[in-house]
Amino acid sequence: MTDLTTKLSTLSAAEKRSLLKQLIKKKTSAVATSTNDKDNDDIPLAYYDFSHSPQYRNLEQMIAGIKTKGGVVDPYFKVREGVNSNTVVINSREVINYSSYNYLGFAQDPDVCLATKEAIERYGTSVSASRLLSGEIPIHRELEQEIASLIGVEDAIVFTAGHATNESTIGHLFDKNDLILHDELIHNSIIQGCLLSGSTRISFPHNDWQTVDQILTEQRRRYKRILIVIEGVYSMDGDIPDLPKFIEIKKRHKGFLMVDEAHSMGVIGDRGRGIAEYYSDRINPTDVDLWMGTISKSFASCGGYIAGCQAVVRYLKYTAPAFVYSAGMSPGNTAAALASIRKLKAEPERVQSLHERAKLFLQLASDRGLNTGMSKHSAVIPVIVGNSVRCIQLSQAVFNRGINVMPQIYPAVEDKAARLRFFINFNHTPEQIHFTVNAVAEELAQI
Numbered sequence: 001m002t003d004l005t006t007k008l009s010t011l012s013a014a015e016k017r018s019l020l021k022q023l024i025k026k027k028t029s030a031v032a033t034s035t036n037d038k039d040n041d042d043i044p045l046a047y048y049d050f051s052h053s054p055q056y057r058n059l060e061q062m063i064a065g066i067k068t069k070g071g072v073v074d075p076y077f078k079v080r081e082g083v084n085s086n087t088v089v090i091n092s093r094e095v096i097n098y099s100s101y102n103y104l105g106f107a108q109d110p111d112v113c114l115a116t117k118e119a120i121e122r123y124g125t126s127v128s129a130s131r132l133l134s135g136e137i138p139i140h141r142e143l144e145q146e147i148a149s150l151i152g153v154e155d156a157i158v159f160t161a162g163h164a165t166n167e168s169t170i171g172h173l174f175d176k177n178d179l180i181l182h183d184e185l186i187h188n189s190i191i192q193g194c195l196l197s198g199s200t201r202i203s204f205p206h207n208d209w210q211t212v213d214q215i216l217t218e219q220r221r222r223y224k225r226i227l228i229v230i231e232g233v234y235s236m237d238g239d240i241p242d243l244p245k246f247i248e249i250k251k252r253h254k255g256f257l258m259v260d261e262a263h264s265m266g267v268i269g270d271r272g273r274g275i276a277e278y279y280s281d282r283i284n285p286t287d288v289d290l291w292m293g294t295i296s297k298s299f300a301s302c303g304g305y306i307a308g309c310q311a312v313v314r315y316l317k318y319t320a321p322a323f324v325y326s327a328g329m330s331p332g333n334t335a336a337a338l339a340s341i342r343k344l345k346a347e348p349e350r351v352q353s354l355h356e357r358a359k360l361f362l363q364l365a366s367d368r369g370l371n372t373g374m375s376k377h378s379a380v381i382p383v384i385v386g387n388s389v390r391c392i393q394l395s396q397a398v399f400n401r402g403i404n405v406m407p408q409i410y411p412a413v414e415d416k417a418a419r420l421r422f423f424i425n426f427n428h429t430p431e432q433i434h435f436t437v438n439a440v441a442e443e444l445a446q447i
Contacts, residue, residue, distance in 0.1 A: 073396065075392055075395050075396065075399075075406065075407055076406075078090050078091075078404070079091075083102070083107055083108040084097065084099075084100040084102055084107065085097065085100060085102050085105060085107065085108055085425065085427050086100075086105075086425055086427035086428045086429070086432065088100070088404060090404060093402075094402075095399065095402045095403060095404045096402060096403050096404065096428075096432045096435070096436060097404045098403070098404065098405040098421075098422040098423055098424070098436070099404055099405060099406045099423065100423055100425060101263075101296065101297035101298075101423060102297070102300065102425050102427075103266055103267050103297055103298045103354060103379050103423070103424075103425050103426065104266055104272070104298050104300075104340070104344065104350050104351070104354065104425070104426050105350070105425060105426040105427045106298070106299065106300035106336075106339075106340040106343060106344075107300040109300070109339075109340075109343065111339055111343060112300055112336050112339040112340055112343065113336075114339075115335045115336065115338065115339035116332045116333075116335045116336045116339070117332075118335065119139060119331040119332055119334065119335030120331055120332045120335075122331070123137050123139075123331035124331060125330060125331070125332065126327065126330050126331075127327060127328040127329070127330065127331065128327065129327060129328070130323075130324060130325065130326060130327060130328065131317075131323070131328035132317070132318070132323075132324050135327055135328035136328065137328070137331060137334070139331070139334045139335055139338055140158065140328060140329065140334055142338055143158055143329075143334050143337055143338045143341070144156040144157060144158055144305070144313075146338060146341045146342065147293075147305050147307055147341065148307050150265075150273055150274075150341060150344075150345070151273065151274065151276055151285050151291050151307050152273075152276060152284075152285035152286070153285050153286055153291060153307050153308055153309065154286075154308070154309050154310045154313070155307070155308070155309070155310045155313040155314075156291075156305050156306065156307035156308075156313060157305060157306050157307075157313045157316050157317055157320075157323065158295070158303055158304070158305045158329055158334075158337075159303055159304045159305065159306075159320075159322055159323055159326070159329075160302070160303050160322075160326055160327070160328070160329050160330075160333075161302070161303060161304060161322070162189070162262060162294035162295075162296055162303065162304035163188075163189040163192075163304075164189075164304070164322040164326075165189070165292060165294070165303070165304030165305065165306060165322070166187070166189035166190050166192075166193050166260065166292060166304070167189050167192045167193040167196060167322070168193070168196075168320050168321055168322030168323070169193065169290065169292070169306050169316065169320060169322075170190065170193025170194060170196070170197055170227070170229075170258075171192075171193045171194075171195075171196030171197045172197075172316070172319065172320050172321060173197075173227075173312075173316075174194075174197040174199045174225060174227055175197055175198055175199060176197075176198040176199060176200075177199075177223060177224040177225070178197070178199040178200070178223055178224055178225040178226065178227065179199060179200045179201075179202070179219065179220075179222070179223040179225075179226045179227070180194045180197065180199045180200070180201050180202070180226070180227045180228075180229065181202050181203075181204055181212055181215060181216075181226065181227070181228050181229070182194065182201070182202075182203055182204070182228070182229040182230070183203065183204060183206055183207065183229070183230050183231065183234075183241070184203040184204065184205060184206055185206050185231075185234050185236060185237065186203070186229060186230070186231065186260070187231065187235060187260060187262070189260075190229050190260065199227075200223065202215060206234075206237075207230075207239070207241050207242065209241075209242060209245040209246050209249055212228060212246070212249055213249050213252075213253075216249065216253040216255070217253075220253050220254075220255075225255065225256065226250075226253060226254075226255035226256065227255065227256045227257075227258060228246060228249070228250050228255060228256070228257050228258070229257075229258045229259075229260065230243075230246055230257075230258075230259055230260070231259070231260045231261075231262070231263070231264070232259055232260065232261040232262075232263065232264025232265065232268070232274055232275035233261075233262075233263040233264040233267065233268060233275075233378040233379075233380060234263075234374075234380070235262065235263050235380060236380075236382065236408060236412075236413060236419075236421065237373050237374045237375060237380070237382060238263075238372075238373070238374070238375030238376070238378040238379070238380030238381050238382060239373075239374035239375060239376055239378070240264070240268065240275065240278065240376060240377060240378065241275075243259070243275055243276075243278075243279050243283060243288075244279055244282045244283050247283055247287045247288065250289075251287070256289040256290065257287070257288050257289050257290070258288070258289065258290035258291075258292060259275060259288050259290070259291055259292065260292045260293075261274045261275060261291060261292060261293040262292075262293060262294040262297060262304075263297065263378065263379070263380055264278075264378070265293040265294075265297075265298055265299075266297065266298025266299060266344060266351070267298060267351070267354065267378060267379050268377055268378060269351070270348070270351070270352075271344075271345075271348040271351060272298070272344055272348060272350070272351035272354075274291075274293070276288070276291075278377075286309070288308070289308055289309070289312070290306055290307075290308050290312065291305075291306065291307040291308060292304065292305070292306055292307075293305050293307075295333075295337040295340075298340070298344070299336070299337040299340040299341060299344075300336050300337065300340045301333045301334070301336040301337035301340070302329075302333050303329050303333060303337070350426050353426055354379060354424065354425065354426045355377075357379075357424050357425075357426070357428050357430075357433060358377075358378065358379050358381065358424045360430060360433050361381055361422065361424055361433050361436075361437065362375060362376075362381060364433065364434065364437040365381070365383065365437050365440075368437055368438070368440075368441035369441070370383050370437070370440065370441060370444070371383065371384040371386075372384070373419070379423060379424040379425065380421065380422075380423060380424075381421075381422045381424060382408070382419040382420065382421050382422070383419055383420045383422065383440055383444075384417060384418070384419040385418050385419055385420065385444070386415075386416050386417070386418060387415060387416075387418055388407075388409035388410050388415050388418045390418070390447050391407040391408070391409050391418035391419060391420065392407045392409065393447050394407070394420060394440070394443055394444055394447055395407040395420055397443040397446070397447065398420075398436075398439050398440055398443055401439045401443070403435075403436050403439055403440075405420045405421070405422055405436075406420070406421060407419070407420055407421075408420070408421050420440070422436075
């Protein structure tokens, strides 16, 4: 080191820089040579071949285990033909279908299809850019205004995917200084958003607003912002939370409230305007800070939205990653959603028919002793079997009788809560519902 110091003292600034560069280059080359000399044969196969990863192996073992125990076929990824409505064609055979979110039948409605075709003819199949740059078309804003009007708030923003709507919005608006409380049965997209945000996350017992109040009483002042997240209709159980109580709590503790209306918008409320209308005598829609919904269900399209005050919508439009760095919603999807919302407003009787179909299913299921859990006033009705293998066996048995309904098993739900999940829609007939409930009860008794 002394010799190097002496040598450096005799050099000019340019010579010093040249010498240092040579020394750094020599050191880097030595490190690279040393690294390359090491044998990589000791790196486990699972680290660079996904077919050997623990995650994939676990999946294969789970599927193989179910088949071995139950003697059943894999019930997932059935290929269907035609529109996903009250009936569907699978393997050239028409079956009654309960695995569609097409609640109001708009996905095959002639007016909705015509609006979609006209939008494609006018704007093409894609807007081909982020809306922030050059992807904005007039019907984007029309759709957002219709959504805001439907709910009763100032503005809305539409995203191209429902899952990304929750993930990006929560992950973008909140951070490590904040606390997020969510129902234990909340959708995966909410949980992923919480993880992305870095916020402290606490799940509370299902629909238990008392526990939320207690947690916030004890911990509110430890955090800058708090967010409470619930669903309008829970997608696994078909029940509805006590929204007025959650609003009261969020106001008292000075926080934000988000409601995911994926399965409640277009479904509950006298005119299908969601949980805000369901509780219209007790709340104001502006009491909820973030209204989230998907437009892939009641509104016959693909994507999601956030509705609320102008400030949050404007902020998201200029900064939310899933919006700014994504091409805008396609013209066809935008037009389908827009036409569906306008048709919902013009034909609220569709919602009444949907309510009647769901009520009939629940009553018949109760008469046959089927366990429908907490489902009430919604179009989501589980039949709880209580064992994953038996649940898949029941799904296969009723499929053989002409009924398509998918099993929800562990780990999506606890094994003791495994269930068939029925999505009722406007096009189901009373005859189909009578046949279905009888078939389910008969087959369940045989398993």
